[in-house]
Amino acid sequence: MSKKALGLNTICTHVGEIKDEQFKGAISPIYLSTSYEFDNVDVKRYPRYFNTPNQEYLVKKIAMLEHAEDALIFASGMAAISHMFLAFLKKGDHLVVQNTLYGGTSNFIKEEFPKYGIEYTFTNGYDVSDFEAAIQPNTKLIHLETPSNPLLTVTDIKAVADLANSKGIISSIDNTFASPVNQNPIDFGIDLVMHSATKYLGGHSDILAGAVAGSKAHIERIWNVGKNLGGSLSDFTVWMLERSMKTLALRVKAQTKNAKKIAKFLDKNNKIAKVNYPGLKSHPQYELAKRQMHDFGAMLSFELVEGIDAMAFQKELNLIKSSMSLAGVESTMLLPSETSHALLTQEERDAVGISNQLIRFSVGIEDYKDLKQDIKQALATTKVSSLA
Numbered sequence: 001m002s003k004k005a006l007g008l009n010t011i012c013t014h015v016g017e018i019k020d021e022q023f024k025g026a027i028s029p030i031y032l033s034t035s036y037e038f039d040n041v042d043v044k045r046y047p048r049y050f051n052t053p054n055q056e057y058l059v060k061k062i063a064m065l066e067h068a069e070d071a072l073i074f075a076s077g078m079a080a081i082s083h084m085f086l087a088f089l090k091k092g093d094h095l096v097v098q099n100t101l102y103g104g105t106s107n108f109i110k111e112e113f114p115k116y117g118i119e120y121t122f123t124n125g126y127d128v129s130d131f132e133a134a135i136q137p138n139t140k141l142i143h144l145e146t147p148s149n150p151l152l153t154v155t156d157i158k159a160v161a162d163l164a165n166s167k168g169i170i171s172s173i174d175n176t177f178a179s180p181v182n183q184n185p186i187d188f189g190i191d192l193v194m195h196s197a198t199k200y201l202g203g204h205s206d207i208l209a210g211a212v213a214g215s216k217a218h219i220e221r222i223w224n225v226g227k228n229l230g231g232s233l234s235d236f237t238v239w240m241l242e243r244s245m246k247t248l249a250l251r252v253k254a255q256t257k258n259a260k261k262i263a264k265f266l267d268k269n270n271k272i273a274k275v276n277y278p279g280l281k282s283h284p285q286y287e288l289a290k291r292q293m294h295d296f297g298a299m300l301s302f303e304l305v306e307g308i309d310a311m312a313f314q315k316e317l318n319l320i321k322s323s324m325s326l327a328g329v330e331s332t333m334l335l336p337s338e339t340s341h342a343l344l345t346q347e348e349r350d351a352v353g354i355s356n357q358l359i360r361f362s363v364g365i366e367d368y369k370d371l372k373q374d375i376k377q378a379l380a381t382t383k384v385s386s387l388a
């Protein structure tokens with residue numbers, strides 16, 4: 001059967017499996033060796049070269065899910081981002097990067113780029129015109145994130161990819177929030193797609209990993225940097241990631257279904273000032289999200305009305321955990337101002353619209369009625385100092 005004809009769940013379950021020829025076991029064996037025979041063969045296997053059996057096989061699954069020729073897996077999402085940036089940017093080059101994105105990415109750019117002499121501009125917004133306005137003659141890479149963390153803004157992937165292509169600039173995207181189940185940016189002309197695999201690809205809050213997918217030539221360029229920086233993933237975790245990804249589509253679809261209902265429920269509640277979810281008709285880029293996403297995803301954020309302390313509300317939740325990370329099968333919430341975006345100054349957070357009342361919600365696979373009940377009881381029990 002042609003691999004192109006495979007369905008999403010079949011790809012998740014079977015592509016990238018290593019056949020256990022020796023014992024005929026049902027799952028991939030794990031090869032933990034850091035030392036392989038050297039016999040003048042072309043492939044010199046070594047974990048830091050991203051080419052152990054488990055590494056080589058898992059990237060087939062990731063590449064196929066992202067409609068890419070090839071992929072690389074890394075020790076974290078930040079390792080994936082930093083390797084990707086450093087592969088395509090050198091001293092004197094310029095990066096255009098979306099202003100609303102994961103705090104760790106902006107922090108990496110601001111803290112590390114000056115040391116390498118790499119220039120950068122954060123866009124003023126997430127419209128294609130904002131990206132165009134930020135381009136300089138030395139721009140070599142445009143990086144976007146959609147839907148973005150934590151405001152769920154939606155950027156027009158095709159418009160930005162077309163802009164980059166028309167100027168001979170490489171484009172990259174952080175596809176962590178959507179996952180390949182809900183969005184395939186390469187179909188719109190984006191060159192490189194990266195993931196914090198710690199999130200949906202892993203899906204059980206027990207793996208730290210990252211991935212980049214793209215053309216063979218681009219991945220080879222990142223590999224060349226990667227073998228020097230040494231950010232590859234340990235084979236035990238590679239194996240866990242392959243196992244976890246077998247249920248990726250099942251998990252993400254169940255989470256997305258829940259999120260759509262939760263977003264509508266929150267939207268109608270008078271203690272919630274605002275809900276950010278691309279699947280709500282009131283979302284400013286609802287039509288765009290519908291066009292470029294297979295479905296709207298399982299991440300949302302909302303603002304409590306003034307007078308309800310966001311931290312106190314979170315403490316009243318019984319089922320939904322307060323958690324630093326996201327995208328596990330369990331539902332979690334966090335306050336971006338205290339966690340994911342704590343590295344930004346108050347002014348920087350205000351500038352992009354991350355208020356202290358904002359809560360990010362990673363919707364899990366639990367039964368919708370239980371999630372709804374938990375939120376209801378927490379809203380009912382949290383003390384209200386004054387309602388705006």
Ligand code: PLP
Nearest residue numbers: 076077078102149176196198209
């Ligand atoms: N990109 C996004 C959208 C994220 O949310 C995160 C982490 O929260 C990262 C990248 C960084 O990934 P990691 O924590 O795996 O290094």
